[in-house]
Amino acid sequence: MKIQDADLKLLRIFETIVQCGGFAAAQSTLNIGASSISEYVAQLETRLGVRLCERGRAGFRLTEEGVQLHAAAQRLLGAVDIFQMESASVRNELSGQLRLGMIEATLTDLASPLLPAVRRFGQAAPEVNLQVLTDTSSGLEQRVLDGRLHLAVGPFPVEIPGLDYTPLYHEEQGLYCSPPHPWFDRADAELTTEELKTAKLVERAYLGRQELDQLGVAKPAASVDSVEGRAMLILSGNYIGFLPPHYAQQWLSHGLMRRLLPERCVTRLSFQILTRRGMPLPRVVRGFIEHLQAAARTALTT
CATH class of the missing domain: 1.10.10.10 (Winged helix-like DNA-binding domain superfamily/Winged helix DNA-binding domain)
Structure with missing residues (x-):
């Protein structure tokens, strides 16, 4: 054909x-x-x-x-998009389509470089058509791998062949519960190690046993891939789970959620820039990555 x-x-x-x-x-x-x-x-x-x-x-x-x-169409159309971006670069223009992937619930994080990078890139390259897709970490990896996305930003704890992972920034994670959970009105000093081991913890499947081992929990009571899914189960009062503090604040401020053991139960989730290995990055993609990295450096110094 x-x-x-x-x-x-x-x-x-x-x-x-x-x-x-x-x-x-x-x-x-x-x-x-x-x-x-x-x-x-x-x-x-x-x-x-x-x-x-x-x-x-x-x-x-x-x-x-x-x-x-x-x-086959994914490979062909991806190559056509890259050609269009590269041909524009020959004319010293930034144009074409940029397909960006991200996980949900990052907009409220003031330390995230995504929003300032999108703002500055849009001002520097107004002719670029930016398409943004939200997915789970594993979904983003698959979409970058098969060419449906040019790049993605998110936490990718386990690296898979064929992709490049570039560190970008870290997001704090805290442990939370909600009423009527019995720990909601308990002082942190009263919570024992044995109680933590028997907690009904909402697991993030893509992190493996990282959170389970921190609390000494043998197996999860529930498993979700999304921040909103974890928040829903925590707000039910039946489970405890880790959330980013910037996301949990909307419920903390209304007394609907409480952070547990903030000094002991805290982790940092590494966010990375995900690109396809072995594929030359078009100038438009390289330009957006430069804005991401510049915004991340600025966030570290403020």
């Missing part, structure tokens, strides 16, 4: 459908109707001579050929 401009359009529509999980869900993103989406997919299937997906009452599902095309 010789690639033409029209084919790139069809592939981008197909990729959007896959990412959204079906024709109906892709309508608002593509801003076109279901019948038009169906026609575009039919055109792509005709061009390729294979059926790419099953759609109907049973829902949306990729065929084996559709899975293969999805992987």
